[in-house]
Amino acid sequence: MATIYEKMTTPELTLALEKLDTQVELTRAKHLALDMARGKPSPDQVNISRPLLSILNEDSDLIDEGVDCSNYGCFEGIPSARRLAGAFLGVPAEQTIVLGSSSLNIMQSVLIHYWEKGVPGYTPWSKLDNVKFLCPVPGYDRHFGITEDLGIENIPVRMTPTGPDMDQVEELVANDDSIKGMFCVPKYSNPTGVTYSDETVRRLATMKAAPDFRIVWDNAYCMHDLNEHGDHLMNIHGVAATVGNEDRILEVASTSKITFPGAGIAFFGSSEANVKEVAKTLMVGLISANKLNQLAHARFFPTIEALHKHMMHHAEFLRPRFQLVQKKLSEGLGDTGCATWTDPNGGYFVSFDSQPGTAQRIVKLCADLGVKLTPAGATWPYGRDPHDTNIRIAPTYPSLEELGQALDVLVLATKTVCAIKALEDRE
Ligand SMILES: Cc1ncc(COP(=O)(O)O)c(C=O)c1O
Secondary structure, X not given: OOOHHHHOOXXXXXXXXXXXXXXXXXXXXXXXXXXXXXXXXXXXXXXXOHHHHHOOOOOOOOEEOOEEOOOOOOOOOOHHHHHHHHHHHOOOHHHEEEEOOOHHHHHHHHHHHHHHHOOOOOOOHHHOOOOEEEEEEOOOHHHHXXXXXXXXXXXXXXXXXXXXXXXXXXXHHHHOOOEEEEEEOOOOOOOOOOOOOHHHHHHHHHOOOOOOOEEEEEOOOOOOEOOOOOOOOOOHHHHHHHOOOHHHXXXXXXXXXXXXXXXXXXXXXXXXXXXXXXXXXXXOOOOOOOHHHHHHHHHHOOOHHHHHHHHHHHHHHHHHHHHHHHHHHHHHHOOOOOEEEOOOOEOOOEEEEEOOOOHHHHHHHHHHOOEEEOOOOOOOHHHOOOOOOEEEEOOOOOOHHHHXXXXXXXXXXXXXXXXHHHHHHHO
């Protein structure tokens, strides 16, 4: 679709650009210092979890169903925390491990394990000439970083409104045994906010692939609905088990964006065999995780309903921010043809696509005007967005007022860069 600037005559375009330049200079004079880069809850939002910190004190009973949380032991996690993990991940509690605070750390540990030792019964990935991973794009840069760091080749696959393009995924994995895995954020994907359809989940669980092909099912946002009735996500473990693929699914999640980022508890859930095998390897380097933190979390969330209630409290902070993104972008760019963006029902991000060849310049102009965004390209493996269109919007951290100002700058920068490009394309 042509932008309004492309449709203008050259004198009209020159005039429009002059007006935009004036606005740019007025904005620059405000000396803004705003950050819309990383997906973090705002300080006020984090504060709603402070009561968790009072749950344990020196007088507390530190026994959880017979397990002494104040001493070594119970590697897989305390019973009540594993039950919570099971409810989170949709697997029986016995098929979970509750670990430290970071799900990213679990993903890395498991992939390093397969790299060094191989999926049980198969060649270590490090011994193979080629190992590839599928990366839905736009996606999460830190996923891509784990495989890139190991020397695994990241292959982008296109995201659609129902999840990764399954025709492309099936075609790739069926014909290339060196593809050993795939990253998925199945609910409120980072950054599109897309939740995978039942058909996508079914196809991922049952498609033909290398026997040691693994799906990292990163359910980081499984609880992060913006409204009472969030998106529905099919339980992939059940479908995978119907065709004997239960070992394919490595699910992780954490309470990072539920209680305290970096100080919550993290979950791993998979088949019985995988849980046993992964526990055995992780145990080499860890006697037991922080069970006191597990206990505090399990008491803070005695039921999954208590957790849901807490999430609705979080949503009160998030909803107005997501609404403001939609309002500012539709008012500022709605009929310009300069950009499209997603409108998710949960999660932490909005994915914004500008005209080809403009994202980097938009992010740079925003930075010049005092608004920090996630670097353009970060949503693609190796930071290379081939069409230079995608920008991840992270609206959760700034106050509403700051967010409004930051979005105004994004709108202005998008229009300005589009107008400049329309002029350049004529020269
Ligand atoms: C998709 C996804 N997975 C994992 C993480 C990090 O989670 P953790 O704090 O549990 O390592 C994030 C954080 O933004 C994320 O967006």
